[in-house]
Amino acid sequence: MAACGSLAASRNRCTCRSRPSPASSDGRSSRACLRCCRSPWWCRCPASPGSAARTWRGHSTSPRWARRSVWDTCSLRPGSGSSTFDWGPACRGCCLEMPVLTSNHWNEEQQARPGTFDGEPLVGAILAAGRGSRMEPFGERFPKPILPICNKPLIVYQIELMRSLGIRDIVVLLGHRGFEIAKILGDGRQFGAHIRYVEQLDLLGIAHAVGRLEPFVDRPFVLFLGDIFFIPNDLSLMWTVFQDQGGGAVLATKRESDPALIRKNFTVTLSPDGFVTRVMEKPRHATNGLKGVGLYLFDLTIFDAIRRTPRTAMRNEYEITDAIQVMIDDGHPVRIANAIEDDVNLTTASDLLAINLQRARHTSAGELIGPDCRFHPDVQIVDSVIGRDVWVEHGISIRRSVVFDGARIRGKGPIVNAIVTPDVTVDCSQMADFHIEEPVAVVTRASSRRAAAAARPV
Known part of the structure; x- marks a missing residue:
């Protein structure tokens, strides 16, 4: 069994460099990774018997996260806190820049199909990689998904909404200070879920972020934008519409009386039979009072549409609304659902204060x-x-x-x-x-x- 290819043989600190390190006689890494470094290399541990090794940057590895405190990393060495060849909870915060994090074993029933739950029709996905530049001066320190709303992180509300739909398999896309998010969510056991993490290094738009999820999603998925607080109406309505139309996409919308709010988001044009014929990002004119709220239900055809979506001329990004339009032009069914009562996009500090005061009225x-x-x-x-x-x-x-x-x-x-x-x-x-x-x-x-x-x- 090969030793961890990323654990350096430093006595004082593991540098997490992706290079071979000496192996001990039992095949484990020779030195402990005492604290994780801030380099763009992720600590990886040796493949254990019966687990399929993964190849990353030329090294065959199988990540395993030990039962350690916040800054300790994945190590199966003696004294690491994990039992012999056993999983601990998720890695609770490590390098500032993380490659894809996956788990081959979460519990015994999941060993055959990592990260999936047989019989469950949906996967949950949360895009939480943004920097929150307009949330300054504390946006650099706190990723928007962990900003507190009545003393609970925003992303926890989203996890709870997914669990209310019966979703247990959740993928979170991380970027800026992603370890802060992983530290709060862990592997999802506290929510009765299984949470996996995927990295997005380049922020090239929502469609680009969704495209990063393709290797980790094998069935229809509900997509949340991680900087929006949702007050649900009936989220199950999206799944009902999705089943009725036989796949495609369902966009959560709400009736909005303020045209300025519609112009900041997107709107849709509907055919007489209720199907979306056009999706318009940040429209100049709000014609029908429908506003998209950053909540979607897609089948796997969205990934093919993203691959054929060009960058926008204005922002040089891949817009999800353009990818949805590609789906429509290809003939896939796309409809809307009035699944959200209200939504608040956390863009500035004033937004954070407003939603806290609003929700405080409904909190003990x-x-x-x-x-x-x-x-x-x-x-x-x-x-x-x-x-x-x-x-x-x-x-x-x-x-x-x-x-x-x-x-x-x-x-x-x-x-x-x-x-x-x-x-x-x-x-x-x-x-x-x-x-x-x-x-x-x-x-x-x-x-x-x-x-x-x-x-x-x-």
Whole structure:
């Protein structure tokens, strides 16, 4: 059995270089990969008996993820935490640039067909590779899919929606700081799912991202754009329409009264019998009030359409709407489904604040304040969402704001219409006209048992 081709024989640190390393007598890698490096090489471990080795960059490997903490990597060495030739959970964060991550064994029933579930008709896919450049100044630090909405990452809401459809096999496309997403989701067991990860190095549009999924999808799949928060109406309607028309594609749409929102997304033209005849990206004129919401159901013909989709002249990218138009021109059925009640595209910090305040009205007050917080006895929190392990040193007022996990608030002035992270505070004063009819949660020493129990005085 060949040793891991990526583990370097460094005593202090595994450099994850894709080169042969000395093997021990039992065929395992000779040195532990103690912490993963930040090079574009992924730590890979030796193929075990009975598992099919994969070839990557000239080396035959079979990835295996050990039961280790966040920064430890895949190693079957003694003391790595995994039992002999056994899988641990997913690799929970490793190199900044990751090649394709797959698993040959998740559990015993999956050994024959990796990453699939016999009898289940759908795969789930989430595109989570974007950088969020307009979400600055904290977009560089936090991938948009992990931004919190009422103290739960956006991508977790999407995983839960897929699970509500009975989908267990999920593929997540990673890019910018993808290890942060993998750290939160793991291998999906906590959600009753199996999550695999695929890398997208070049951001060339949504169609290009979907094309990266082709080797990992073998049946119809539901596609979520990872930077959109969905409030569902009836997602099962998409599958019903898909079955009725015998495949093709189903696009989730909603009736939108604001033409400006339609012009920021895409719209469709329908034939008299309800089939889509044209898909228009960012139309100049919103003629029928239908807005696409970034949720799709495709069969495998979409991949052939993507291969024949040219780049756009304006943005030099491969647009998914152009690929859908290729499907339509080829004669494949494409229809719409009113499966979404509302959607919010997280583009700017103001969008994040708005959706948190909106959802806070439908969330219990106890869930709006994370555990392990410490507040000054006179602090007052109104219409706000507070993450875990937050410290507020003075008796200030926090109104219509979102505070991220681990933030330390040491200032003496009020915080209003803001997003507070451990590194920076973002003023969203342009949202001053945003109105909440009633306070969501008011926390003071006298009025909240939650404050006394969970938020210890500083």
